[in-house]
Amino acid sequence: MIKPGKTKKATILDVAKAVGVHASTVSRALNPQTQHMVAEAVAERIAAASRRLGYTADVFASGLRTRRSNTVGVLIPDIMNPVFPPILRGIEDALATAGCTAIIANAEGEPQRHGTILDRLLGRRVDGLILATAQRRDAVVERCMAEGVPVVLINRTLAGKRPISAVVNDDEGGIKLAVDHLVAQGHRHIAHIAGPQALSTGYARRSGFLAALKTADPALIVEAAAYSETAGDAAMTKLLAGKMPFTAVVAANDLLALGCYDALARVGFHCPRDISVTGFNDMPFVDRFAPPLTTVRIQHYEMGRRAGDVLMEHLRRRDTASVTIRLEPSLVVRGSTAPPAASGRTGSASR
Amino acid sequence: MIKPGKTKKATILDVAKAVGVHASTVSRALNPQTQHMVAEAVAERIAAASRRLGYTADVFASGLRTRRSNTVGVLIPDIMNPVFPPILRGIEDALATAGCTAIIANAEGEPQRHGTILDRLLGRRVDGLILATAQRRDAVVERCMAEGVPVVLINRTLAGKRPISAVVNDDEGGIKLAVDHLVAQGHRHIAHIAGPQALSTGYARRSGFLAALKTADPALIVEAAAYSETAGDAAMTKLLAGKMPFTAVVAANDLLALGCYDALARVGFHCPRDISVTGFNDMPFVDRFAPPLTTVRIQHYEMGRRAGDVLMEHLRRRDTASVTIRLEPSLVVRGSTAPPAASGRTGSASR
DNA sequence: TTGAAAGCGCTAACAT
DNA sequence: ATGTTAGCGCTTTCAA
Numbered sequence: 001m002i003k004p005g006k007t008k009k010a011t012i013l014d015v016a017k018a019v020g021v022h023a024s025t026v027s028r029a030l031n032p033q034t035q036h037m038v039a040e041a042v043a044e045r046i047a048a049a050s051r052r053l054g055y056t057a058d059v060f061a062s063g064l065r066t067r068r069s070n071t072v073g074v075l076i077p078d079i080m081n082p083v084f085p086p087i088l089r090g091i092e093d094a095l096a097t098a099g100c101t102a103i104i105a106n107a108e109g110e111p112q113r114h115g116t117i118l119d120r121l122l123g124r125r126v127d128g129l130i131l132a133t134a135q136r137r138d139a140v141v142e143r144c145m146a147e148g149v150p151v152v153l154i155n156r157t158l159a160g161k162r163p164i165s166a167v168v169n170d171d172e173g174g175i176k177l178a179v180d181h182l183v184a185q186g187h188r189h190i191a192h193i194a195g196p197q198a199l200s201t202g203y204a205r206r207s208g209f210l211a212a213l214k215t216a217d218p219a220l221i222v223e224a225a226a227y228s229e230t231a232g233d234a235a236m237t238k239l240l241a242g243k244m245p246f247t248a249v250v251a252a253n254d255l256l257a258l259g260c261y262d263a264l265a266r267v268g269f270h271c272p273r274d275i276s277v278t279g280f281n282d283m284p285f286v287d288r289f290a291p292p293l294t295t296v297r298i299q300h301y302e303m304g305r306r307a308g309d310v311l312m313e314h315l316r317r318r319d320t321a322s323v324t325i326r327l328e329p330s331l332v333v334r335g336s337t338a339p340p341a342a343s344g345r346t347g348s349a350s351r
Numbered sequence: 352m353i354k355p356g357k358t359k360k361a362t363i364l365d366v367a368k369a370v371g372v373h374a375s376t377v378s379r380a381l382n383p384q385t386q387h388m389v390a391e392a393v394a395e396r397i398a399a400a401s402r403r404l405g406y407t408a409d410v411f412a413s414g415l416r417t418r419r420s421n422t423v424g425v426l427i428p429d430i431m432n433p434v435f436p437p438i439l440r441g442i443e444d445a446l447a448t449a450g451c452t453a454i455i456a457n458a459e460g461e462p463q464r465h466g467t468i469l470d471r472l473l474g475r476r477v478d479g480l481i482l483a484t485a486q487r488r489d490a491v492v493e494r495c496m497a498e499g500v501p502v503v504l505i506n507r508t509l510a511g512k513r514p515i516s517a518v519v520n521d522d523e524g525g526i527k528l529a530v531d532h533l534v535a536q537g538h539r540h541i542a543h544i545a546g547p548q549a550l551s552t553g554y555a556r557r558s559g560f561l562a563a564l565k566t567a568d569p570a571l572i573v574e575a576a577a578y579s580e581t582a583g584d585a586a587m588t589k590l591l592a593g594k595m596p597f598t599a600v601v602a603a604n605d606l607l608a609l610g611c612y613d614a615l616a617r618v619g620f621h622c623p624r625d626i627s628v629t630g631f632n633d634m635p636f637v638d639r640f641a642p643p644l645t646t647v648r649i650q651h652y653e654m655g656r657r658a659g660d661v662l663m664e665h666l667r668r669r670d671t672a673s674v675t676i677r678l679e680p681s682l683v684v685r686g687s688t689a690p691p692a693a694s695g696r697t698g699s700a701s702r
Numbered sequence: 703t704t705g706a707a708a709g710c711g712c713t714a715a716c717a718t
Numbered sequence: 719a720t721g722t723t724a725g726c727g728c729t730t731t732c733a734a
């Protein structure tokens with residue numbers, strides 16, 4: 001009933017026979033690394049024949065021999081977060097130019113699952129890894145380092161100086177941009193919804209907040225349980241329930257800022273009239289929210305691209321020294337921030 | 352300087368030696384299909400030893416032998432479109448239960464690139480494909496069918512009845528939901544921004560619009576060049592420039608609806624006061640836009656999940672008959688639709 | 703129920 | 719510059 005249609009794949013032997021040379025000559029001619037060892041005329045005939053027969057090297061056979069898959073694993077904490085698609089595009093573009101393919105794995109915010117996912121990726125014999133899931137101390141990363149698997153961290157990095165490559169943002173600097181903007185608008189009581197302190201982003205942004213706002217009140221800093229809307233909502237609710245008045249809040253990322261919107265709406269507060277809100281990431285579509293979010297823009301695509309390039313370099317030369325690339329963020333001012341109300345509404349936030 | 356750390360992977364031979372049996376026995380014991388051929392006691396010792404040694408079959412070696420990669424290719428038109436992440440999650444969950452891994456490829460709206468991407472995926476020896484990129488007549492799909500590669504279409508399907516599995520939405524029915532809602536609100540002049548007619552979604556939704564609104568005016572139907580915000584903006588601008596008055600527009604998807612927002616804002620019209628807008632997909636975050644989008648909700652996750660399941664079934668039994676699964680959409684009413692202004696503002700849209 | 707042996711398609715060391 | 723040979727690690731007949 002079903003046509004099998006199985007067009008038998010051409011093997012290297014088919015090409016060899018067609019040209020009248022030995023299989024190994026075909027192999028050499030087709031590999032850029034070894035092409036120089038074969039006569040140009042022969043190489044051309046081989047190229048022609050292999051094109052004509054639609055020959056492509058079997059990844060299993062060559063992988064078995066060479067122990068390279070030309071595949072890298074990419075571990076993402078949450079693919080539903082719109083920051084990641086642009087990052088992934090950057091990664092894929094970088095890999096594609098090196099003839100490499102990404103296997104994307106979703107960690108879904110469950111750190112304990114990371115080990116299993118790593119096993120799965122390693123089981124696929126990936127040549128290296130790009131991890132967007134790193135915690136400040138991270139068992140998965142440690143394991144990779146111990147096993148000598150090439151790794152590049154992206155967005156998040158480890159605590160302290162470690163010999164591992166990473167492409168991150170200047171999180172402190174980015175938060176300073178947001179704080180300075182609010183201060184310039186006249187805000188004096190600014191709260192911070194910090195990201196999880198187990199993550200370098202949460203940690204660094206909190207430090208950046210403290211550094212930028214010397215007068216920061218500890219009571220106005222709340223740590224969110226996760227980078228999610230619900231966690232942002234919960235944190236903001238906690239802030240509103242506290243007795244410290246404030247007129248603005250710096251959220252550690254856009255999703256948390258969205259959660260702030262929810263909490264604010266629930267108690268009938270208006271953003272930015274009652275409370276100004278800033279985010280971090282400038283993820284796609286935040287310019288369309290009500291109100292459009294003032295946020296710190298990071299170079300999503302560039303970040304992915306650079307991480308991909310760095311990993312490719314590590315694969316090319318296994319002794320490449322690790323590097324840390326820090327990308328500069330910028331502030332995008334939109335409708336979620338405004339000068340505090342003159343009416344002394346400042347105190348209104350305390351209840 | 353760099354610790355090689357290369358922990359030699361355990362091979363099947365290591366396990367065999369540890370247990371004192373032949374490698375082939377280990378192979379049989381570890382494969383659920385053939386496990387029954389080996390004595391239970393031996394099987395247990397093999398399982399224990401392989402666990403102890405951290406043995407996992409080398410995918411290259413077994414793939415070379417069995418011609419199966421336990422990998423499937425997933426072709427997505429645009430990963431930046433937030434509909435896809437939930438769909439991908441569904442697909443991955445379905446594959447994971449079958450021990451399969453997805454390789455996601457981004458087609459980036461360039462149909463001519465699809466062939467190359469297909470080659471790359473096939474070169475990776477994927478066992479099957481899930482295509483979200485199908486056009487009503489699609490060279491890539493034809494090629495897969497001709498070559499006997501198992502394929503499941505998702506979201507979009509081919510023109511006419513074809514022997515190929517697909518998981519799609521009831522696009523006609525979905526649009527009818529939107530039209531009926533607008534009519535119930537009192538709208539009489541309703542426009543449609545159709546999706547590309549080369550895609551089954553664009554085509555079916557347009558048909559659905561025509562079917563639901565017998566009095567539809569051809570001058571109030573504009574085909575967008577792509578499913579994108581800019582295309583939606585352009586189409587809406589064209590509609591506004593026409594002389595036909597209308598009070599509502601049914602966009603063929605959410606991105607097009609967003610483009611409508613832009614066009615409306617540019618000419619100083621307010622949604623929904625001047626013009627009501629509906630979308631399609633209910634992609635993440637459209638509930639947060641200004642105004643929150645009234646749209647047709649599709650079962651993103653379920654769609655992915657079902658497609659994955661169907662493909663797994665095709666891989667398990669190559670002679671499985673093809674099926675088409677049609678998922679039911681529902682309407683989500685939000686702030687972008689309202690009754691038309693009583694003020695006879697109807698005509699206002701014409702200039 | 704288990705072992706022996708062959709071979710999947712390719713590449714790399716060695717030989718010429 | 720090209721051919722010979724061996725073998726990567728696994729699965730699968732075939733034999734016992």
